[in-house]
Amino acid sequence: MVEKRGTTRATRWRLSLVTGVLTMLVVSLGLTFAASAHAAAGCRVAYSANQWPGGFTANVAVTNLGDPIDGWRLTWTFPAGQQVTSAWNATVSSVGADVTAVNLGYNAAIGTNATVSFGFNGTWSGTNTAPTTFALNGVTCTGGVGPTTAPPTTAPPTTPPPTGDPLAYVAAMQPGWNLGNTFDAVGSDETAWGNPRVTQAQLDAVRAQGFNSIRIPVTWSNHHGPAPAYTIDPAWLNRIKEVVGWALDDGFYVMINIHHDSWQWINAMPSDRSTVLNRYNALWTQLAAAFRDASPKLHFESVNEPQFANSSGDAQNAQLLHELNASFHRIVRASGGNNATRMLVLPTLHTSADQARVDELANTFTQLGDRNLIATVHFYGYWPFSVNVAGGTRFDATAQKDLADAFDRVHNAFVARGIPVVIGEYGLLGFDRHTGTIQQGEKLKFFEFLGWYARTKKITTQLWDNGQHFDRTALRWKDPELFAQIRSSWTTRSGTASSDQVYVPRTGSVAARSLTLNPNDTTFQGLYQGGTALVRGNDYTVSGNQLTLTASALTRLVGNRAYGVNATLQARFSAGVPWRIDVVTYDPPVLSNATGNTTSFVVPTQFRGDQLATMEARYADGRNAGPHDWTPFKEFDVAFAPDYPGNRITLTEAFFAAVDDGARVTLTFHFWSGRTVTYHVTRSGGSVTGVTAAAVRAG
Structure with a gap:
């Protein structure tokens, strides 16, 4: 993806239970916070859970008894193998029985004697025993309030990649994340496009968000010498090796590639075939040698978004890309070591999911006859919706069908034949400018649907992030609500609605307002304002999938009817994240x-x-x-x-x-x-x- 200045390219549901078991754990704990080495620290944790056969919902309240903190991470281990399926008011991830809850942007700060609460849904079998200990920011809670020191960091557990099964290998990569606008930046330094220098702590933080694979795009054109050797700058190569090593140590599956070289010089192949091919082969010969003995969890992508200028048309484009992919395959396999069986990633032309492009790549796979190959395309949505043009303001049936058709094509051409597929980049093109180009609720519906449909088609996804999503300095999500939706989509569906806004006029009588619920294979459970349930029948009614807020409820919710959002509600469903509904007072602009x-x-x-x-x-x-x-x-x-x-x-x-x-x-x-x-x-x-x-x- 091209990401330069001035350029662009082509929460919280809680189930109301008829029956349930309530368990309560209140623990007075001494905790370390990310403050000074002598900060007074301590907290009290209240954990409560309501359960039903096979499932439960839990609430966790953390009261800070020590000095004020800004940024928290609560960890615990489930004693009976319970699993978290969705969460609200925190980002909750798990590796096996180990669970981590991280603050969102709005609840990062906890003053002395202040309390932050979050909740989650989970599954259980056998018993649903409550956790007995918690830790904050990596230090075990031992009781008391006193000075603490920062804990050592520990890497997430690592597991060897599945052997002999390419589909299992790529399934284990789900979900994935891109280290965009960094080593792919067209400039002399990884910070050239505005992101900070990569650190091990950054990668640790990304891994803690639940990502299992990381794509590290690399542009080589400014980091190698002249023909004929095209020797890669040793300092640049060593830096790439350092970051790849950190990522592998963190347990990531790692992808590296030749990135913006695709439009900087590889695209000249129709008119200068020999020069381009010699340069391309020289780079991959050096890269194959440099990473020959790296972990099998490292894989190579031949070229990002391949394209050719001034070609004679589709036939020549297909032949040139086949030649590049075949040459890449030959060089890597001949280099020996782990490269003899390393997973290799081959793209379609432009990484397009159009049928003709998919068919061309499928022919290459047939000719190569190597089962350790991965097909890749990119997906940035139905174009009018993705950039908000031509009235494409909503993630409507047309935009949904565009996504489903693209994923169906790559599934039928590859996955159905035992060839794994990675969506090496996905997102919305409007994000190239900023994430507000597409309206928030419509954006959330896109990511909810994409995550679900990719799962149904057994396709692994890697989020494109050029710094607009995960803040690599503060190590937190810039839009926690968006990430909560993305994360939830990895495992379950979430209910949505026709809008996330209900508009009430500033003057005149207040009338009832209706939204259409989209349960998405879940069941609507209720409407809440914070932790308070609105009363069905009085505050709202549901007829089929029509949710109607009564005039009396809206009158109460808008209060003095000041312009803007006067109340925020959550429609909670039986799975996934709740659907936020803002009640907005307005007059015609x-x-x-x-x-x-x-x-x-x-x-x-x-x-x-x-x-x-x-x-x-x-x-x-x-x-x-x-x-x-x-x-x-x-x-x-x-x-x-x-x-x-x-x-x-x-x-x-x-x-x-x-x-x-x-x-x-x-x-x-x-x-x-x-x-x-x-x-x-x-x-x-x-x-x-x-x-x-x-x-x-x-x-």
């Missing part, structure tokens, strides 16, 4: 007249609690205006962008570059409340005038 220039034109906007979904642009004669003139709906964050704190909507230089000089453009802003507001802009050379619809009527 108000836009104002303005003048400016084409470089960056600002529309003064009083959002009044509402949020922008998309924008249409048309000329008076009905033609579509602006970029992507095949659709009236412009691309979010490319043609326009809202600035809620700044009370403005910006129309970009890219938008006006595709607008006729002197022609009035009618803009229709669509908001998530369902409201639309009309505005008019006219470009005159480098100047722009913007007027409201009311001003046009008055004129």
